[in-house]
Amino acid sequence: MKISIQFLLLITISLFSYGQNLPIPADKKATKETITLFQSLYELKNKGIMYGHQDDLMYGYSWWYEKDRSDIKDITGDYPGVAGFELGHIELGNERSLDSVSFIQIGEQIKTHYKRGGIVTISWHLNNPLTMQKNSAISKFPSGTAWDVSSKEVVASILPGGQNNAMFNSWLEHLATFFTGLKDDNGTPIPFIFRPYHEHSGSFFWWGTNLCSDKDYSALWRYTVDFLRDKKNIHNILYAYNTDRVTSLEQYMRGYPGDDVIDMLSLDMYDRGPQFDNELDNALGFVTKEAISRNKLTALSETGERQGMQDWWTSVLLPVVSKYPVDYVLTWRNTYMPKGSRKGNLNSPSTDDFKNFYNSPRSLFLKEVKEANIYNRK
Numbered sequence: 001m002k003i004s005i006q007f008l009l010l011i012t013i014s015l016f017s018y019g020q021n022l023p024i025p026a027d028k029k030a031t032k033e034t035i036t037l038f039q040s041l042y043e044l045k046n047k048g049i050m051y052g053h054q055d056d057l058m059y060g061y062s063w064w065y066e067k068d069r070s071d072i073k074d075i076t077g078d079y080p081g082v083a084g085f086e087l088g089h090i091e092l093g094n095e096r097s098l099d100s101v102s103f104i105q106i107g108e109q110i111k112t113h114y115k116r117g118g119i120v121t122i123s124w125h126l127n128n129p130l131t132m133q134k135n136s137a138i139s140k141f142p143s144g145t146a147w148d149v150s151s152k153e154v155v156a157s158i159l160p161g162g163q164n165n166a167m168f169n170s171w172l173e174h175l176a177t178f179f180t181g182l183k184d185d186n187g188t189p190i191p192f193i194f195r196p197y198h199e200h201s202g203s204f205f206w207w208g209t210n211l212c213s214d215k216d217y218s219a220l221w222r223y224t225v226d227f228l229r230d231k232k233n234i235h236n237i238l239y240a241y242n243t244d245r246v247t248s249l250e251q252y253m254r255g256y257p258g259d260d261v262i263d264m265l266s267l268d269m270y271d272r273g274p275q276f277d278n279e280l281d282n283a284l285g286f287v288t289k290e291a292i293s294r295n296k297l298t299a300l301s302e303t304g305e306r307q308g309m310q311d312w313w314t315s316v317l318l319p320v321v322s323k324y325p326v327d328y329v330l331t332w333r334n335t336y337m338p339k340g341s342r343k344g345n346l347n348s349p350s351t352d353d354f355k356n357f358y359n360s361p362r363s364l365f366l367k368e369v370k371e372a373n374i375y376n377r378k
């Protein structure tokens with residue numbers, strides 16, 4: 001009897017303190033809005049799964065820059081809760097990204113989505129700082145790009161003491177300048193989730209697992225956070241650690257830079273066949289468990305349907321992610337295809353199932369995210 005009273009007391013105390021003692025971002029100087037976003041996401045992951053879409057506001061299969069347009073809105077009448085943006089080539093000081101999107105437009109759409117009450121996430125397929133110079137005469141993809149895995153020296157070459165450190169600093173300067181410009185109408189920095197050096201467990205980017213040591217990968221992360229947060233005083237970023245498909249926690253954590261620089265443990269996993277359900281189930285199991293034990297957020301930050309499957313959204317994705325406290329799932333961009341070369345199609349059976357996914361009480365789109373008032377908790 002004595003034990004159960006103590007137990008009840010413990011439960012009561014933890015219930016009482018929950019909500020008051022919510023975790024905070026890794027950045028001890030995070031802005032008020034960034035802390036609020038972090039804590040809202042922390043709570044929201046138990047309420048439902050937000051839907052995110054990459055480049056949703058910039059273009060769709062059949063359009064390019066149309067005010068307030070979105071393929072997801074065309075289908076459902078609502079925007080995704082999470083809008084993804086890509087900054088590849090910002091490091092070069094270019095006006096347009098590697099996907100030909102203007103950085104000015106990206107900045108504007110980030111502001112618009114934030115104003116609507118949505119969440120912003122940013123990825124960065126930065127060029128290869130080593131081979132880009134060596135092979136400047138060769139323009140054939142993937143030479144010099146993020147996908148150029150011809151050298152294992154790249155990460156070491158940009159860290160302090162490496163021959164490309166100064167050049168890499170100038171890349172980070174460009175990034176910092178863009179980030180510093182992300183402000184709302186009142187001049188308040190817009191909080192966002194930044195997911196650089198993604199899919200480390202794969203070896204298809206120059207920062208991939210077979211391309212650098214885990215120690216150097218972790219050092220690259222810490223160097224980047226140190227630059228943006230401590231040197232540039234940018235305090236509106238939530239940092240997302242990310243891997244591609246993994247089968248164990250040990251594999252997932254290789255290269256993890258530390259709880260003091262990371263806010264989210266995220267996973268990318270595309271459906272490549274019938275084994276996907278089990279693989280995703282397994283990976284989300286250990287990733288979300290680890291995230292909770294470290295007081296971090298979680299996301300399935302890139303995923304996509306199995307070719308030819310018509311009810312993937314509700315028969316594969318939703319049942320698996322619903323089992324775990326995941327903040328959001330994001331599907332990748334609808335690559336704009338000029339007429340004639342068009343492959344993407346919004347009038348497919350998969351689109352019908354996407355509507356079912358949208359109608360599920362478990363999925364959260366912009367209207368529901370807005371209702372949750374994530375930037376202004378009482």
Ligand code: BMA
Nearest residue numbers: 086088098099125332333335
């Ligand atoms: C990739 C592809 C590329 C694109 C890159 C960055 O996965 O979609 O075509 O350039 O993302 O958005």
